[in-house]
Amino acid sequence: MKAALMTILVSMLPVIELRGGIPYGVVAGLSVKSALVCALIGNVIPVPFLIMFTTKVFSWLRKKSEKLNNFVTRMENKALSKKDVIDKYEFLGLVILVAIPLPGTGAWTGCLVAAVLEMDWKKAFLAVCLGVVIAGLIVSFITYGAEMFI
Secondary structure (H helix, E strand, O other): OHHHHHHHHHHHHHOOHHHHHHHHHOOOOOOOOHHHHHHHHHHHHHHHHHHHHHHHHHHHHHOOOOHHHHHHHHHHHHHHOHHHHHHHHHHHHHHHHHHHOOOOOHHHHHHHOOOOHHOOHHHHHOOOOOOOOHHHHHHHHHHHHHHOOO
16 A cells, blocks of 8 residues: 555656656556556646646746746746647647656646646646556556566
8 A cells, every 4th residue: 555655656746757656666566557557646646736727836936036937937948849749739749748758758748838838728638648648558568568468
């Protein structure tokens, strides 16, 4: 139970997400399938909040200090750098952005992009969730190969 909860919590963290959560869960004693399920749950929990509240939090942070304003500007510029992929492929573009398990991608980045580009939150939520599932399967297969199917 503790390993499952910790896998969920690790997978909720930005940058680490399920890319770190799945291996953590396996090392903590979970099967690959169990680690995958826990990591998926953990990675998806913050998604609706990130999509709906990122721009509000950014607006609040901008007013607090110049350093925070600069941070928000960097985050918005990061999101806008992904704009071409989203504009070109729309829903599928956001799925792909989240699904590719590389640095600078993932659920947190996908939510940031969706919020900054003011995407419909229901479409964005579905796209991010689909991307998370694909990323989880990719990470599990690359890390554990056929063992994930046992």
